[in-house]
Amino acid sequence: NAGVTQTPKFQVLKTGQSMTLQCAQDMNHNSMYWYRQDPGMGLRLIYYSASEGTTDKGEVPNGYNVSRLNKREFSLRLESAAPSQTSVYFCASSGQYNSPLHFGNGTRLTVT
């Protein structure tokens, strides 16, 4: 049972480059999320998708775009990477109302 799968695990970008982080879940969950984790700041919500076909901004959406490709997949795109986007990115999914989030193992991104 794979759960939430994120690719890649590691990535190094130069300032101004673009990339897409991929996320897929096999639990038939309606909702999916992208968080970033920075030391001393916990996890902050970037974007989420409450259901297939919808996306909404979270706490820190600037510099990011998302696509809910289908029920399983939710991608995060950095159009022009900046050093401030150096972070660990986590994808998560959840099912019914008030059910907990299930997390992937993260993507460690460094922007130089």
Place this chain on the structure above:
Amino acid sequence: AQSVTQLGSHVSVSEGALVLLRCNYSSSVPPYLFWYVQYPNQGLQLLLKYTSAATLVKGINGFEAEFKKSETSFHLTKPSAHMSDAAEYFCAVMVTGGGNKLTFGTGTQLKVEL
């Protein structure tokens, strides 16, 4: 808006000692609260959740948490620490308004010493 505050970014205990990790919440409506654990280089794993049923919630690995409305607290405890408990622990509150969004505390790094 709902929020949580974790007191103490680092906690150190001896193996076999009581573990107490503190979390206070702010919410204008009855909250749904969670504790997650993160081991090095891994994602977050659910320890336990409070969803307005019993106020004492038991989780995995011997952890439990008690919801105290009068103190707006949801502290995590374990009677006897084990070396394998060394990890980062996050308290989180579910945000109302759709989408099951979680707002996290800043985390507490637990160190267990021999």
